[in-house]
Amino acid sequence: MDTTDLTTAQAGSKTIATTTKTVLREAGIGIALIALIIVFSFTPHFLSSSNVTNILTQVTINLVLSIGMTFVILIGGIDLSVGSVLSFCAVVAGTVMTLPGLDPAVAVFLATISAIVAGIGFGLLNGLISAWWAIPSFIVTLGTLNIARGAALQVTNASTIYSFPAAFNAFGSQTFYGIPLLFLIALVLVAIGWFVLTKTVFGRVLYGIGNNEEAARLAGHNVFFYKVAAFTICGVLVGIGAIIYMARLNIASPIIGIGFELNAIAAVIIGGTSLSGGRGSIVGTLLGACIIGVLANGLILLGLSDFMRQMITGFVIILAVILDKYRERLTKA
Amino acid sequence: MxxxxxxxxxxxxxxxxxxxxxxxxxxxxxxxxxxxxxxxxxxxxxxxxxxxxxxxxxxxxxxxxxxxxxxxxxxxxxxxxxxxxxxxxxxxxxxxxxxxxxxxxxxxxxxxxxxxxxxxxxxxxxxxxxxxxxxxxxDNREGAKLAGDALAKKLGAGAKVVIIEGNPGADNAAQRKLGFMDSVTAGKLDLLDSRTAHWETEEANTVFSNMLTAHPDIQGVMAANDSMVLGVVKAIEAAGKTGKIEVVGFDNIPAVQPLLKEKKLLATVDQxxxxxxxxxxxxxxxxxxxxxxxxxxxxxxxxxxxxxxxx
Known part of the structure; x- marks a missing residue:
């Protein structure tokens, strides 16, 4: 998947090689996840159905944010604002949802729309500024991180919004054969993301931009449009993530989501997406998010102290990147 | 950051x-x-x-x-x-x-x-x-003990409890934990686990869900602030254990008022x-x-x- 067909036509035989490489890369992360699960399965309760439900619930928000983050990182960008924007989207949606006199169903619908619109707004802002003035997205999103957080605090005057419609609150804990409904929604988003990135011209161009922006430009692609689009897609997912947060915890507050961007970046990187862009996949991101979730859950079940847990999570991130370097060499050979 | x-x-x-x-x-x-x-x-x-x-x-x-x-x-x-x-x-x-x-x-x-x-x-x-x-x-320690004692009184000696701590290194977090520990000793409670959720709702939800998996017999929770109470109560609901696990918190924020009313939160502390x-x-x-x-x-x-x- 790390090759691009933008500048030169690819020989047919090369697709087989590419597929092999992809399998190798995905398998690597998959094997790591399976190994983790095997290790933890020796602790009591880890494989119990209620614990599996818990892990999937806990993975969901990070997974949704990571899908959007994958799009941004693939074009060689980064979005540090997702945690703050999630909080902003949540307080906007929370305000709409608790407006007096609205029918609950209408309130939830309008709230969902408003969260996504708020997410799109910040996504556009990030994309337009970084693409128009060619400013590194690291800096632009560092700015919007503060803007969104400040805006969320301003809108709510730092207070927590609660008392959502009962049906909405119940929706967040519903399961389908032990699988949380919220996780199923995330899986649908994974499938859409996978389709867009692998089966559409749009997706191929995103990889191309990440590999060689100048080449993509010379090939006649509107790089500006694609960059803005990647950040906007990320914004949509942050808006959806905000609604999922509210459904799960039944509150919206301007101090939620602190550090979520780092977890999303970690999931994407553990999933084998290159920070310099052009290489990676949504399936990898799904596995990366699962690794983080399984690790956080399993280490508590093992009874490890909070501080040890934090250290081990750090080691795993570094280990994943080192492994990725070897995979890269392996697949290039 | x-x-x-x-x-x-x-x-x-x-x-x-x-x-x-x-x-x-x-x-x-x-x-x-x-x-x-x-x-x-x-x-x-x-x-x-x-x-x-x-x-x-x-x-x-x-x-x-x-x-x-x-x-x-x-x-x-x-x-x-x-x-x-x-x-x-x-x-x-x-x-x-x-x-x-x-x-x-x-x-x-x-x-x-x-x-x-x-x-x-x-x-x-x-x-x-x-x-x-x-x-x-x-006196944060005294306050936490008030909450912890209320929990001990409700559950009785030998009850299995856990603590959700605030930020490690923060003095009020440390004092509140000491206060909860005082209650554990005085009320002869069985402390199964004590972990930080950094004062945060989502993290408390995650951490407590996992503690509940490891110790399905938890009867009581002492949370060092009410933001974390919100996450803990939601985790209890999701596990279908509402009414079976008692929770106490700290700070008396507006968002926990409905929980107090519905008796999903036993007590909190106003300072x-x-x-x-x-x-x-x-x-x-x-x-x-x-x-x-x-x-x-x-x-x-x-x-x-x-x-x-x-x-």
Whole structure:
């Protein structure tokens, strides 16, 4: 998947090689996840159905944010604002949802729309500024991180919004054969993301931009449009993530989501997406998010102290990147 | 994040340093150094202080808050610029009970009346710096024990409980944990696990769900603040154990009022945050006006809040 067909036509035989490489890369992360699960399965309760439900619930928000983050990182960008924007989207949606006199169903619908619109707004802002003035997205999103957080605090005057419609609150804990409904929604988003990135011209161009922006430009692609689009897609997912947060915890507050961007970046990187862009996949991101979730859950079940847990999570991130370097060499050979 | 704080701190320091000479000469100036104003508790406290300034009308209030709970640099910069501005008194709620000692010592040496409230500075660090300073604030340990005792009374001896802690390293988190531990000892409770969720709702939800998996027989939870209570109660609901697990919290925030009413939260603790800064300012102005310097620990009110207190 790390090759691009933008500048030169690819020989047919090369697709087989590419597929092999992809399998190798995905398998690597998959094997790591399976190994983790095997290790933890020796602790009591880890494989119990209620614990599996818990892990999937806990993975969901990070997974949704990571899908959007994958799009941004693939074009060689980064979005540090997702945690703050999630909080902003949540307080906007929370305000709409608790407006007096609205029918609950209408309130939830309008709230969902408003969260996504708020997410799109910040996504556009990030994309337009970084693409128009060619400013590194690291800096632009560092700015919007503060803007969104400040805006969320301003809108709510730092207070927590609660008392959502009962049906909405119940929706967040519903399961389908032990699988949380919220996780199923995330899986649908994974499938859409996978389709867009692998089966559409749009997706191929995103990889191309990440590999060689100048080449993509010379090939006649509107790089500006694609960059803005990647950040906007990320914004949509942050808006959806905000609604999922509210459904799960039944509150919206301007101090939620602190550090979520780092977890999303970690999931994407553990999933084998290159920070310099052009290489990676949504399936990898799904596995990366699962690794983080399984690790956080399993280490508590093992009874490890909070501080040890934090250290081990750090080691795993570094280990994943080192492994990725070897995979890269392996697949290039 | 670190970089973001650095920028925020520099900007804040810049805006503070500029209007140094613009105060009316006759009224005493009080510099109020708050913790994170993103936290509802401190935001309410600041509003209480502002109302107090308007009501008394005989002093000028200059307040500074932080970007986040752990933003120590901003507080240090704020104190240093207050020293530069030659304010009459500084009233400070330290974000770190050791890191704030040196700048506070410099303020005291500069002849400024300093009152430490909300979180006490570390005794050993004060001693080493040669700083003598009273503390005006609630007894977090005592408050946590009130909540923990309510839980112990409800569940009885031998009940299996867990603690959800605040930020490791924060003094009020440590004090609240000690208070909960006092209850565990006094009420002969069986403490299964104790973990931090960094004061946060989502993390408390995740951490408690996992604790519940590891120990399905948990009967009671002591959470070091009410934001974490929100996450814990939701986790209990999701596990279908509502009514089987009792929860106590701390802070009495508005969002837990419905939970108290529905008896999903057994008790929480009110430390009257809104008046806390105002009280400390009164004490500081008393000293500025020539009153006796404060000594030791001036304790402020705490109260256990249960469903009986919610209409």
């Amino acid at each position: 670190k970089f973001a704080r650095f920028i925020a701190a520099s900007l804040l320091a810049g805006t503070l340093a500029m209007p140094a000479a613009s105060y009316a000469a006759d009224k005493p100036v009080v510099g109020l150094v708050m913790k994170s104003l993103a936290n509802e508790f401190f935001k309410n406290m600041l509003e209480g202080a502002k109302a107090h300034e308007a009501k008394r009308g005989d002093y000028t209030l200059k307040a500074v808050g932080m970007q986040s709970e752990t933003d120590v640099e901003t507080q240090i910069n704020a104190i240093e610029s207050f020293i530069t501005q030659k304010v009459d008194a500084i009233v400070v709620a330290p974000s770190d009970s050791r890191a704030l000692v040196p700048p506070i010592k410099r303020a005291v040496d500069a002849g400024i009346t300093v009152v430490n409230f909300d979180v006490a500075l570390d005794d050993k660090a004060k001693q080493e710096a040669g700083l003598k300073l009273a503390f005006v604030g609630p 009257f945050g809104q008046q806390m800064a105002a009280n400390a300012i009164d004490k500081a102005l008393g000293v500025v006006a020539g009153g006796k310097p404060l000594e030791g620990w001036v304790k402020t009110d705490i109260k256990l809040v249960t469903s009986d207190d919610v209409k």
